[in-house]
Amino acid sequence: MLVAFWWGTEDHHRKIHWVFWERLCLPIDQGGMGFRDLEVFNQAMLAKQAWKVLSSPDCFLASLLKSRCFLDGEFLYVSLGARPSYAWCSLLYGRELLMKGLRHKVGNGRQTRVWLDKWIADLVEGLRAPWIKNATFDVNLRASALIDLSTRKWNEGALNEVFVPSDIEYLLRNQPVVSKEDFKVWNLTRSDQFSMKSAYQLAFSEKTKVTQPETFNQPSVNSLKEKVWKVPTLPKIRVFVWKVLNGALPVADLLESRGIPYPRLGFHENSISENISYLLHLRQDRVGDSSSPRMWSWLLWVIWKARNELLFKSIMPNPSNILLRAKQETEEWFEAQTVKENLQLQLQFKPKKGKARWKPPLPGWTMCSLDDAKLVVVLWSLESMGSQRISNVVVAGEFAELFGAVERSQAWPSFLHQIEEIKRGKDSIDGCQLLRVEREVNKGATFIAQSVTKLGLMRSYVQNGHPPCSGWVAEAV
Structure with missing residues (x-):
């Protein structure tokens, strides 16, 4: 159904599929269109369920499966069994993909x-x-x-x-x-947490190695196909140029190769890839006037439309009109893009509503703000506060990932060591909170710990009535 829609949207009219579906599903950098392979996507979704059973052994799904399918074994190594259900077979199909992306921690x-x-x-x-x-x-x-x-x-x-x-x-x-x-x-994400995107990419790459090994052969025109999508022109023209490179236009040579009789009209014999490569690099070579390098895609499109009008409507094209039409459409499109960019710039300079502002801590609380520091600075600050027996401390800083991992440790397996160390530091302080803030929010903090990278030292300053501690100087790692 998806293929039929792509090559022709008219009902009860079957169009020629010039490129097979597996190639259309290839990523853009490999010469495809980036369409989603539903079979591979289904396996990635099943792998997500298998990950849930593995990472959350106490959940209801894992407990139910364990009681029925692997009571005395481990989920990763249990066999299919004698009379497996459809659901169990599907889950093990997802486990097959999951095991390819796991890493031992x-x-x-x-x-x-x-x-x-x-x-x-x-x-x-x-x-x-x-x-x-x-x-x-x-x-x-x-x-x-x-x-x-x-x-x-x-x-x-x-x-x-x-x-x-x-x-x-x-x-x-x-x-x-x-x-x-x-x-x-999970070995394919920075957080070590399973993701559908990385699982799909893994499954699709494994399938492509088997079904389309020629995709990885070099030299290849895949780099040209990728550059097509960066050409500043209309989306339909980009698709048209991509079809040219993939031999997906109904011209005489391709129709004859599929057994469809068509009169030969004396087409040029040069390589299409070389011609398209020349056009794609035209702007870099600065050939012709300023408007010519960016007009080639519209010119190809207008020539193609004129050719179809000649063959199917017997309308004789005028070369001057073709050139003028391509130039006009090019100028109109680029003028529209300039207006769009100006509107985006105006929106960027408008102040955002609801932006977080710094607020002083509650009475009896001390604010500890850390700017551009790493884990060692957080641990040092917690240790320093604990050694001075200061209670009710708010540790604030630009640690979106680090502090977020403390709040949701299950979502960041790669930060488990850091999470444990921070929790140990928090436990040493009577009343301690972590607060994620933006750079502008840090300026008015009560307690500021600055990391001086060049000197390799960190100095801390205490304000708001607290006595200065000259000995609070630690070497930054």
Whole structure:
């Protein structure tokens, strides 16, 4: 139905499908139209349900499935069974995709076998086991033996003894979450949280490698097809030029290749790709006057319309009128774009309503505002407030992701180590709140902690009646 609508919207008239559906579903950078493959999308949705069962084992769906399908096993490794239901078969079909994007995350490290499990995410090779540094090693070594429980981080001394520098650098960026067992995270998002978009891209790329391996062959005209969508012209003309590059226009050569007789009218024999490539780079070469480089797409479109009028309506085209019509339509479109850009600029300069403003803290509360600081600054500030026995503290700063992860820890598995450290700091203060603010909101804060990157030092200043603490100077990491 989607294909029939794309190639022709008239009922009871079947049009020629010049490009098969799988190629239309390819991303724009691979020469396609970016249409959604419903089969792949369905698997991505099933993978989302499988992720829910994996990440929320106490939810009603997971409890029900566990009682009926994998009472004594793990969801990721349970088999289909003897008499599976349609729902269970569908869920395992989604699990098949889910397992391709999972990554092992170290918690307390008791279940992670250092040399046997694939728990290192390599940008080149994907998931793999660590590289072996020494000739002799303990095959049964667990990751828990490499964790310093006093700091709740990796023991750098132990890491240097058994790992190569590249793996050590990766582990130091991904600290363990010692308060929970080892678990799985989604490897294709920054937050390690499952997303439909990344799951669809993974499933579609796996399908494309099997069904359309020629898509990845080089050299390719895919770069030209991608540039077509950036040409400043009407959307219908962009589609027209894309059809030219994909051989999707009903011209004599293509009609004859499909067994449809059509008289040959002496078409040019040069490469279409070379011609379109020349036109796409015309603006860069500065050929002709200022209006010529941007007029070529309209000129092609008007020539195509005139050609159809000649063949189907016997209307003889006038070259002068074709050129004049293309020039007029080009100028009208660019003038409309200029008006649109001016309106957008005017809207940008208008003040936004309902913007958050800084407000002083409640009586008896202290405001701690942190500007452009990292996790170490937050932890240092919490530790400093706790050591001075200051209660009722509001820690404010531009930490949309960090503070948001504390509020919704389940949505940010990649921040679990940082979340635990911040919660420990909050527990050391009697009454502590986290507040996310914008840059303009920070200026009037009562307690300001500024991070000086160049000097590597952070100084804190206390106002509003609190005594200054000259010793509150810490080296920023």
